[in-house]
Amino acid sequence: MRYFRLFLALPLILPSVLAGQSVLGASGLGMRAEPLDAIQRALGGVGVTTRMPTVLPGNPAASLDLLAPTITFTGQPQWGTFEVESEEGDFFATRFPVLGFAYPLGVDGVITFTAGSQFDQNWSVVERGTVEVKGDSVGHTDTFLSDGAVTALQLGWARRWSTSFAVGVSVGVYRGGLERTFFRRFDGETTDSVALENPINAFGILGRWNHAGPLASLSLFWDPSPFLQVGATVAWGGTLKVNPARGVDSDGREVSIPLEFKVSTTAALNSTLALNAGATYSNWSDLGNPSVDAVGAGRVTSYGVGLEWEVMNFWAGGLPLRFGFRRSELPFRFLEKKVKENTVSFGFTIVMAQALGLPLAAMDVAFEAGSRKSGGYEESLRRLTMTMRVGGR
Amino acid sequence: MKRYIFLTLMACAAAGCTEKISTAPDLGFLRVNPRTAEVVIPFDDFVDEVLVFGGYGSTAEIDHALVAVDYGGLNARTLVLLDFYPTRSDQVPGLLTFSDGRIVIFFDTLRGIVDSPVDIEVFQVVEEWHPASMTWDFAVDTAGEQRAWSQPGGGLTTLLGGATFRPAQGDSVSIPIDSATVVALGELIDGRTSGLLVTGAEPGVFLQVVDVVLMLTSSTVQDPDTVFEEPISVFNLGFMFDPAPAAPLGWLRVGGTPSWRTVFTMSIPRLVTGTPEICGSVGCQVDLTEVEVNLAELVLTARQTQLAWQPQDTTRVDIRPVLNPELLPKSPLGERVAAVPKGVPPELFSVQAGTEVLLSLTSLVAQIFDTAAETGTVPVTSIALFTEPEPGLIGFASFEGPGGPGAPVLRLLYTVANPVGLP
Numbered sequence: 146m147r148y149f150r151l152f153l154a155l156p157l158i159l160p161s162v163l164a165g166q167s168v169l170g171a172s173g174l175g176m177r178a179e180p181l182d183a184i185q186r187a188l189g190g191v192g193v194t195t196r197m198p199t200v201l202p203g204n205p206a207a208s209l210d211l212l213a214p215t216i217t218f219t220g221q222p223q224w225g226t227f228e229v230e231s232e233e234g235d236f237f238a239t240r241f242p243v244l245g246f247a248y249p250l251g252v253d254g255v256i257t258f259t260a261g262s263q264f265d266q267n268w269s270v271v272e273r274g275t276v277e278v279k280g281d282s283v284g285h286t287d288t289f290l291s292d293g294a295v296t297a298l299q300l301g302w303a304r305r306w307s308t309s310f311a312v313g314v315s316v317g318v319y320r321g322g323l324e325r326t327f328f329r330r331f332d333g334e335t336t337d338s339v340a341l342e343n344p345i346n347a348f349g350i351l352g353r354w355n356h357a358g359p360l361a362s363l364s365l366f367w368d369p370s371p372f373l374q375v376g377a378t379v380a381w382g383g384t385l386k387v388n389p390a391r392g393v394d395s396d397g398r399e400v401s402i403p404l405e406f407k408v409s410t411t412a413a414l415n416s417t418l419a420l421n422a423g424a425t426y427s428n429w430s431d432l433g434n435p436s437v438d439a440v441g442a443g444r445v446t447s448y449g450v451g452l453e454w455e456v457m458n459f460w461a462g463g464l465p466l467r468f469g470f471r472r473s474e475l476p477f478r479f480l481e482k483k484v485k486e487n488t489v490s491f492g493f494t495i496v497m498a499q500a501l502g503l504p505l506a507a508m509d510v511a512f513e514a515g516s517r518k519s520g521g522y523e524e525s526l527r528r529l530t531m532t533m534r535v536g537g538r
Numbered sequence: 539m540k541r542y543i544f545l546t547l548m549a550c551a552a553a554g555c556t557e558k559i560s561t562a563p564d565l566g567f568l569r570v571n572p573r574t575a576e577v578v579i580p581f582d583d584f585v586d587e588v589l590v591f592g593g594y595g596s597t598a599e600i601d602h603a604l605v606a607v608d609y610g611g612l613n614a615r616t617l618v619l620l621d622f623y624p625t626r627s628d629q630v631p632g633l634l635t636f637s638d639g640r641i642v643i644f645f646d647t648l649r650g651i652v653d654s655p656v657d658i659e660v661f662q663v664v665e666e667w668h669p670a671s672m673t674w675d676f677a678v679d680t681a682g683e684q685r686a687w688s689q690p691g692g693g694l695t696t697l698l699g700g701a702t703f704r705p706a707q708g709d710s711v712s713i714p715i716d717s718a719t720v721v722a723l724g725e726l727i728d729g730r731t732s733g734l735l736v737t738g739a740e741p742g743v744f745l746q747v748v749d750v751v752l753m754l755t756s757s758t759v760q761d762p763d764t765v766f767e768e769p770i771s772v773f774n775l776g777f778m779f780d781p782a783p784a785a786p787l788g789w790l791r792v793g794g795t796p797s798w799r800t801v802f803t804m805s806i807p808r809l810v811t812g813t814p815e816i817c818g819s820v821g822c823q824v825d826l827t828e829v830e831v832n833l834a835e836l837v838l839t840a841r842q843t844q845l846a847w848q849p850q851d852t853t854r855v856d857i858r859p860v861l862n863p864e865l866l867p868k869s870p871l872g873e874r875v876a877a878v879p880k881g882v883p884p885e886l887f888s889v890q891a892g893t894e895v896l897l898s899l900t901s902l903v904a905q906i907f908d909t910a911a912e913t914g915t916v917p918v919t920s921i922a923l924f925t926e927p928e929p930g931l932i933g934f935a936s937f938e939g940p941g942g943p944g945a946p947v948l949r950l951l952y953t954v955a956n957p958v959g960l961p
Contacts, residue, residue, distance in 0.1 A: 171961055276574040278833070278951055287572060325958045327570045331832065343876075343898035345833045348572065348953035354960065387960060396959055436960065 167236065167524060168227070168268040169484055169517060173429075173440045173477030174295065174385070174400060180243045180261025182219050183509035183532040187492025189449025189469030191423035193364070193376040193409035196453060197465075197494065198503065199534060200245030202261030203362040203380055205301030206313030208247035209255050212503050215536035219243035223528040229521055238267065243532070250304075257301035257315070266293035266323050281335040283345070288330070293323030295356045295385070303364065313364035319385050319402075321356035352395040358385035358402070372413040380405040384433065401433035417455045421469070424448040429476040442483050445474035451490070462496030462504055467511070479519040488515030488526065505536040572955040574832065575813040575824075579806070579948040581940045586918065587803040588940065590786055591867035594797040595929040596776075598669045602646060603747040603777035604932055605658070607738035610845030614779040614932075615692055616736040617663065617672070618750045621771035623724045629766050632758025636724070636768070638717045639754040643736055644710045645703065646746040655704045656743050658711050661695035662723060663733035674780035691778065692735045698723075700739060720754055734772070746850065746932075750775065783934070788941065789841055793853050793925040794934030799867070800923045801860060802836070806906060806948065808916050816954060826952065827911040833951035834903035835896045839944025840886035841936040848888050849933035853925055854879035857897055860920035871922055875902045879926040887936055892944065895937070897923070903950070 170176035180202040181192050192201050198210035200217045208215070224237040242262040249255050270289040275282045299317030306312060331345035362380040369375065382402020389395040409423030425448075429441040451469030458464065468491055475484040492511035496504040509532040517524040597603070603616035627634055641660050665688060667677040677693065678685040687693040698719055703711035715723075723732050734750060756768040783794065791798040812824040836857075843849070856879040858871035876898040886893045902921070910916040925931070938944030 173961060276576070276951070278576055279949065285574070289570065323960075325960075327572065327955065327958050329572050329574065329953060342880075342896045343833060343835055343900070345951060346831075346900055346904075348574070348830050348832055348955070350570070350955055350958050352958040352960070395957065398960060440961070 167265075167517070168270065169475065169479050169519065169522075169524070170264070170266045170268045171270075171291065172479045173437050175264035175266035175293070176477075177473075177475050178240065178242060178262035178265040178294070180259070180263070180297070181530075182217060182243050183492055183511040183530040184467070184494065186513060186528070186530040187467035187469055187490050187509070187511035188421040188451030188453060189423075189471035189488075189490060190421055190451060191407045191409050191425050191447065191449060193378050193407050193423055194366070194374045194411040194421065196374075196411055196413075196419055196421075197507075199532075200243075200247045200257055200259060202243060202245065202259035202297060202299055203301070203315055203360075204313060204364050204378055205247075205255060205257040205303035205315055206311050206364040206366045206376065208249075208257050208301075209253075209303050209305055209311055209313075209366075210503065211247050211249050211255060211536060212500055213505060213536040214248045215246070215505075215534055217243060217245040217532055217534045219530060219532040221528060221530045223526065225524055225526040227522065227524045229523070240265070242530075254302070254304045257299075257303070259297075259299050259301065259315075261297050261299070262294065263297050263319065264295040264321070266291050266295075275336060276331070278335075278341075278345070281337065281339065283335050283341065284332040286330050286332075288328045290326045290328075291323070293321060293325075293354075295319055295321035297360055299360070299362070301362075309368040311366040313366075314362065315364075316359070316361045319356055319358040319360060319382075322390075323354045323356070323387070324351060325353075326351040353390035354387050354395065354397065355390055356385060356387055359383040360402070374411045376409050378407040380407070398434045398436065400437050401431070403427045403429055403432070419453045420450070421453065422448075422450045427476070437477075440477045440479075442474060442476050442478050445476055445483075447471070447473035460495055460497060462499045462507070464496075465494050467492040471513075471515075475517075480522055482520035484517060484519040486515060486517045486526070488513040488528070490514075492530075504534065507534045508532070509534070570955050570958060572953055573816050574951060574953045575816050577810045577813075577824075577950050577952070578837075579810065579950065581945040581947060584804050584806045584948045585802055585940070585946065586805050588790065588946075589801045589803075589866070590791050590798060591801065592785065592791075592794075592796060592798045593867070594799060594924065595795065596670050597778065597795050597929075598774065598776040600795055600929050600932070601748070603736075603775050604779065605736055605738050605743060605745045605747055605777075606779070606846070607743040608741040609744040610847075611781070612744075612779060612846035613674075613691070614777050616747045616750070616775070616777045617667065617669075617692065617733055618736075618772045618776075619669070619733045619774045620723060620731045620752060621773065622731060623754070623770060624768065627756065627758070627766075627768050629768070630758050630761060630764055632760035634756050634758060634768065635762070636717075636720050636754045636756050639715050639720050639752060639767075641698065641713045641715060641734065642710050642751045642753060643703075643713070643747060644749040644751075645705075646748050647705055647709045653705065655702045656745065657700060657739035658703050658713070659700040659737055659739050660698045660713050661692070661735040661737070662698055663692055663695055663735045664727055665693035666728075666730060667733070669774040669776050672776065672778060673782075674778045691780065695735050696722075698734070703745070723752070744846075747775070747777070779932075783844070783847055786936070786939075789939040790838070790923075790937040790946075792855055792923045792935045792937070793849065793929070793931055794847065795929035795932050797925060797929040798934055800937070801863075801866060801920055802923070802946070803863065803918060803920045804948075805918050806903065806916055808907075808910060810950070824952070824954070826950070827907045827916075829952040829954045831900065831904050831907060831950055831952050833949070834899040835949045836899050837947045837949050838895045838897065838937040839946075840882070840891055840893045840895055841938050841944070842891035843887040843933065843936040847933045849884040849931050849935060851884060851931055853882045853884070853931060853933075853935045854927075855882055855895075855897060855923055855935065856880075856926040857899065857902075857921050857923055859902065860922050863920040875899055875921065882935055884933070887933075896949075899948070
């Protein structure tokens, strides 16, 4: 019960702590922020199949083998640099892409409650300019700040129908908020360094919106042999309503979130080595709103592949090392070009407590290095993902 | 130990909540399109009426006095009232006796014209006066009573002594007085004490007096051999001057003692001509209730002030709205428009006359247009320009009035932008 109370409190803070870091989030609904834990990040995974049972948003079947009620928490600091035309800069932020709780129902079933990031809209643009005042040139700084995120809260259920076949379903809602502000702040002196006699007040305007909408998913797992697991997930996003906040005079919109298909497989090559591969597909066109359609990327695919090698024992269990590669296309174009992300990854898991060969408490770590590109815009990205899993009664 | 390592790792991850979000140059995808423009509104387009009122405060309210002899036509004399002679001293126990003494006058050597030795004289004043209302001609000039000096400039006076003030040697002058004078100054006249009048003895004198002290050579009955100086308290340091400055005609005045105020009654236009940046080549009118005013300045042009009335120090000009214009000149005033009064250097009213003085009205004008946006009508607003403190200086600030090249104007800087919408 204490897990449940804690878990109920966590989603309340999620929209405020979800934080993005890239100006790529300026397009459409923002930058896609996949709710993946450290294991999936390390393997270049898409969030479907996994050798180690865990809690993944929109995929309750991944929690079927958990032995005890389990909470997972994922923190994800990321940093990097960007370059566009002759301009360069850097960024740093921390996201919390996954919060999850799973409660086993006997040995064949599980229910899950998850909060996972979906879109990230944290970014800013700064530009310098001048204005003529009394014949003198006075500098000003324009700042456009976007602060927002969309999160999915989902309730899931999964059941193993036979030793080789399992089904999971989840339903939930999108929740989020967005505040976009523009400020023009004037310098206190002219460009000739002559102090102004009277300060010039800043100019500022803002818009504020809330996000709401339904979503659901269906997951199918098939284990054709003890060494092979195949999984597929289809996620339905419904209509995401973007409504102006109360008291703010702004336009709203409705966006049709397209179906997203994911397939994945995990194959045990020998007793210590496993291969993971997966792909996703969705069509970000005909989104129901002309402004969003204008930046929709159309058909986007992602794929990834990774190896897991359980090289030795450490502390209370095995120490799997993971290596992966992931190539993703983002749903919204930026500067009229499709955005592509490439990362290579490395990770491991440290098991702190286990029972029957399955971990009760573990920490997963993944480090990714890569890039995002869109026409003349390019980012160099470093992403550290850490997931803490704690189970028990 | 291992647990501590992992806890530390998690704490480090949490510490990453401190964000440096991505900041990039304008990539052209923003549609806010902010534009800032300047407009200068001529006097006739925003001022309904400008009036200058005088008589605020008195010479008794400032912390210094004045001595002038035909300085640019100005004559001024300092008056101070003596306290009763004490019978005992804090310095030596016993009943006091006095012999001779001296009158010490302290000057402000940083302000005033003190570049050469100046002869100073002190007189005894026997006529009663009202410190808060006395002038050159009247000893009392209140609403209920008006009584002229028996002779303008302090009435009939008795010369007590004189000395030469040498600025190079210090900031004071000491005028000795004999024992008979000491006795005369201590005698009561109709139950009240005497006064002292300080004046210059030669033309061209202009000195600011900061204090007058009477020091009596004293001893006690019990110990006549111990001689010391006993200071006699003085109070009501003030001054009178002649002639009073005439009311300005065609120009504006702020400050002085008694002080002057300039009151603008403004009807700021709601529509102004937009710049090409805002309107494009076709031109347009900008509704100021639909933009954000970033800066509003009342632009005044400093005017050469008559020599005798040029400020000797920075004039701090304050602006407040006039709450009941129909009660002028005694209308109550509202809150200060600018955060702090504007300091105007004295040179602007002499060698740098013609310089523009920019007084911030930003908050007031923004409030005016907020009201106009709600009511549909730009409210007529009156503001008073005065000095802080009032009175603060003997000299006053002068500004060009309407009709000339330096007439007051209102400069506005405003910004317009498209609404912040969704991407």
